[in-house]
Amino acid sequence: MVSGFLSKEYFCDREEELSTLINHIENQRNIVIYGNRRMGKTALIKCLFESLKNEKTECFHVDIMACQNLNSVIQLIGKAVINKYGKNKLGEGFTKEFTKLLSQLKVTIGIDPLTHAPEISMGLQNSEDAETTLHEIGKYLTSKSEQIVFCIDEFQQITTFSENNTEAIFRNWMQSFPTIRFIFSGSHKSMIESMFTQKNRPFYQSCNLLFLNPISEPLYQTFIQYHFQKEDTLISMEDIHTIYQWAEGQTYSVQLQCNLLYSKNVGITESSIAEVQQDILDQDKPYFGYLYNMLTLQQQKVLKAIASNLENLPLLSSRFIQNHNLGSMSSVQGAIKSLLDKDLIELTSENYVLTDVIFKNWLKSIP
Numbered sequence: 001m002v003s004g005f006l007s008k009e010y011f012c013d014r015e016e017e018l019s020t021l022i023n024h025i026e027n028q029r030n031i032v033i034y035g036n037r038r039m040g041k042t043a044l045i046k047c048l049f050e051s052l053k054n055e056k057t058e059c060f061h062v063d064i065m066a067c068q069n070l071n072s073v074i075q076l077i078g079k080a081v082i083n084k085y086g087k088n089k090l091g092e093g094f095t096k097e098f099t100k101l102l103s104q105l106k107v108t109i110g111i112d113p114l115t116h117a118p119e120i121s122m123g124l125q126n127s128e129d130a131e132t133t134l135h136e137i138g139k140y141l142t143s144k145s146e147q148i149v150f151c152i153d154e155f156q157q158i159t160t161f162s163e164n165n166t167e168a169i170f171r172n173w174m175q176s177f178p179t180i181r182f183i184f185s186g187s188h189k190s191m192i193e194s195m196f197t198q199k200n201r202p203f204y205q206s207c208n209l210l211f212l213n214p215i216s217e218p219l220y221q222t223f224i225q226y227h228f229q230k231e232d233t234l235i236s237m238e239d240i241h242t243i244y245q246w247a248e249g250q251t252y253s254v255q256l257q258c259n260l261l262y263s264k265n266v267g268i269t270e271s272s273i274a275e276v277q278q279d280i281l282d283q284d285k286p287y288f289g290y291l292y293n294m295l296t297l298q299q300q301k302v303l304k305a306i307a308s309n310l311e312n313l314p315l316l317s318s319r320f321i322q323n324h325n326l327g328s329m330s331s332v333q334g335a336i337k338s339l340l341d342k343d344l345i346e347l348t349s350e351n352y353v354l355t356d357v358i359f360k361n362w363l364k365s366i367p
């Protein structure tokens with residue numbers, strides 16, 4: 001399993017984060033979960049939903065990564081609500097409130113000619129409808145007796161929309177329905193931080209922020225060893241260390257290496273781990289090659305230098321520039337700016353780092 005959340009047995013740790021999240025929900029606080037890419041944000045949300053399942057709670061998860069405008073987000077939100085409360089009941093047994101919601105959202109229900117599954121479409125035409133529609137959905141949700149937890153994943157996407165008041169619209173939505181618990185999640189650290197911590201932004205100080213750090217190596221060791229032992233496969237602490245270091249603790253890369261090692265079924269050795277790591281790089285080679293070739297020569301040099309900056313030298317220090325033969329300071333500054341704009345690097349509290357650990361490993365592997 002390399003994607004999503006399967007069950008708690010396949011979910012390592014996050015105990016502290018889970019209890020913090022449950023505490024926020026119980027105390028009516030809205031939440032932002034953010035962190036580096038593929039660090040397990042969505043899996044944590046799904047695990048939280050699993051923990052809340054037995055209580056009188058209804059949870060929604062809407063991923064807006066592919067949305068290009070406000071209407072498409074609202075379509076997703078509306079469909080999530082309709083699917084949850086209308087499932088298997090299409091055409092019969094709807095409550096008065098639900099029928100009213102369907103008419104407010106101008107919903108039409110058709111049948112997919114191939115699968116014969118019911119298909120929902122919403123007649124949302126323009127962005128003026130957006131606020132009203134959101135409001136109606138909020139009203140419907142608050143009419144339910146259960147606690148509603150509503151998560152919008154990849155929330156930073158709204159900052160890319162051409163409409164310039166989307167943040168205010170969602171802030172109003174959140175404020176108008178104080179009994180709904182909202183979770184906003186995203187992987188673009190600086191975008192999320194500025195959205196929720198800058199004074200002049202609508203969401204300023206409106207939510208509790210949870211930054212998702214990597215799972216610690218000792219906890220991951222116990223977890224990985226348990227799963228391999230269950231399958232009668234030996235794995236040493238050194239092997240797990242190699243896997244964890246290469247992934248820099250990123251859950252996706254740890255999971256992927258373990259998954260491939262398991263399916264190779266050749267025993268776990270230094271060389272089978274190296275093979276699996278090479279397989280991972282090879283799989284993404286065309287994409288990484290494309291990304292890399294889109295850069296100017298100077299951007300490529302700076303990016304490679306960042307990937308191999310083991311000493312964590314400041315990028316504008318003369319030692320870093322000289323060690324990597326990067327030319328003038330202003331040209332390094334220019335390259336950094338472009339790489340930031342392209343979201344290939346980000347600024348952490350310590351330094352500029354690559355945003356994708358697999359891409360970083362690929363950069364280290366090329367001449």
Ligand SMILES: Nc1ncnc2c1ncn2[C@@H]1O[C@H](COP(=O)(O)OP(=O)(O)OP(=O)(O)O)[C@@H](O)[C@H]1O
Pocket residue numbers: 001002003004005010011012013014036037038039040041042043044187251252253255
């Ligand atoms: N606590 C965990 N224990 C074990 N595996 C995990 C854990 N959390 C996440 N994973 C695995 O890591 C991978 C990435 O997780 P997930 O998709 O939740 O990350 P994400 O931060 O939401 O990624 P993205 O930035 O792409 O949205 C998945 O394969 C998932 O199964």
Ligand SMILES: [Mg+2]
Pocket residue numbers: 041042043153
């Ligand atoms: Mg995710």
